[in-house]
Amino acid sequence: MPGFSPTRWHSPGLWFLTAGLLFSALLGGFGLNNYRTARPIAEGTLRGLALTLASTIEALANQDVSLDLLRRVSSPDIAFYSVCDEGGTQVFHTNPDLVGSPVSPNFTVPDFAGYGFRESRITLGTGEEVFEFLTPVHVAGQRLILRLVLHTYQADAVVRRSQAGLTVLGALLAVGWGLGGLVFVYARRASRHRQEMAEQKHLAQLGTLSAVLAHEVRNPLSGIKGYAQLLEEVLVREEDRWFANQVVTEAVRLEELVNDLLAYAQPAAARIESIDLRDVVERVFALLEQRAAEGEVRLVCNPEGWTRVMGDADRMRQMLLNLLLNAVQATPVGGVVSVSAYRQGGRVQLVLRDSGRGIDPADLPRIFEPFFTRSARGSGLGLAICKKIVEEMNGTIEVSSVPGRGSVFTLGLPVAGDGP
Structure with a gap:
């Protein structure tokens, strides 16, 4: 694959990305903070309403110990309220039928030390979630327990x-x-x-x-x-x-x-037809055998993955001869130049691998440019021509290299319609 180039990350794009991330983080943090503080605000609203109602109810109860005046207290936020004694028996309830009944079978008077009230969210038998507020009230020298149950819909609007x-x-x-x-x-x-x-x-x-x-x-x-x-x-x-x-x-x-x-x-027009890729490679190997033998370089052709591709046989041979000759020249005595192929979707990936000196990472982005060469006698046109040939055949060419360990050229070629 092509080497990484820092120029692919343009500073304006990176700046906008960073600014976008920061802006998103700020907005997200703001929204999350609002959500986290919304519940305490709702609880505070309900608590303030309950304290106000408790003060009013206690004042009315002291005006009329029969507690009849309490029926005047009404609010759309009140589900119901009741007053019970220390034993849990209700001496007043907004539903008169419940006067004299216990608050609940397991009701116990809570410890009001500290805040002087107890609050919680409970679910009624109707399925509604309500706010329950318990606080002591003193009526004619007697301590009673006020139980306020408030609707939460309006408070929970926040x-x-x-x-x-x-x-x-x-x-x-x-x-x-x-x-x-x-x-x-x-x-x-x-x-x-x-x-x-x-x-x-x-x-x-x-x-x-x-x-x-x-x-x-x-x-x-x-x-x-x-x-x-x-x-x-x-x-x-x-x-x-x-x-x-x-x-x-x-x-x-x-x-x-x-x-x-x-x-x-002025390249000649490519004659695109179905060609036997294995045959093309073997013909190129035959041309390179003597040169490889002189340099004591072994040529290896993997027998698997071959199929027919669409291309120009003559120009394909020209391209492969150029690439493989470069590989042989770059490979030291005892090295290996191999060719393999595998099918990937509608393409054959032809892989040319050598164990030569490799390519400087700084040169990788430029090796397909015309006239770019590090060779004293090279024209710098060989790889540029190879790239032009493979692109004319609707193919791709990529290179990866590790200095001192060799290079890999990968050609992506379209599979012929009658290929397996």
Whole structure:
């Protein structure tokens, strides 16, 4: 896979991401804090109402020890209330039928030390959750127990609003992040598209210039090579023939460079057809056998995973020959260059692996650029041509490398319709 490049993380994008995370954390913390404080606020509201009602009820009870005046106390927040003695017998109840009955079979007078009241949430037989408030009241020198049971719906409105606010906030954050993600993806895509367009324009200009130079150089170069070959044949002195041979050798190298320039700048149209990938690889291996033997490099072809792919057989051979020749040249004595394949969806992944010196991580992002090379005699066009060929066949090429341990080139090629 391509090496990681810090330039992929543009500082504006990273800044917006950080700002978005901080903003989301602040909003989330604010909403969560509101939700956590909503219940205490509701409890405080109910407690304040209960204390007010208790004070009113105690004052009315002392005005009329028969407790008849207590029936005047009403509020939409009151479910019911009662007054009982120390034994738990109700001496007053908003439901007259319950006067004289015990509060409950297991009722015991609570210890009012400390706050002077006891409060809790209970569930009535109707299923409603209510707020129960117990506090002592003193009537005509006698201590009685006031039991106030309040509806919680209005007081809990703050809790419900907080829950709703938290839900809405979460939904807004989710939508915001979703939209932000889409904008980020489209912005990245647009940026890549602009870069690709600029690169294509640059490569087109480079290709035009290369083609012009190649055509202008080819004819004079052929003449130089021809005269040098003629001199090599007619010269008598061995030293003179050696110099003529050097001219021919360098002319041939320049011819190869010109051919590479033309292959890159004005490639022939690819003839896409179903081809036997295994056959192509074996033919390339046959061409490399002598070179590999000279360097004591072993060529290995994995027998599994092969199938037919869509491509141009001639250009495929050219590409594989270039890649595998590079691998053989980079592999030390006793090393191995292997080729394997496996099916992945609608593609065959062709893996070329060597045990050579590897590629500098700093060079990985640039190795497919035209004219980029670390070789003193290299043109820097070989891998650029390989990339162009594989892309013309609707394929992909990726590279990973560990310095000192070798490199791996992975070609993704479309499977032919009649492939297994």
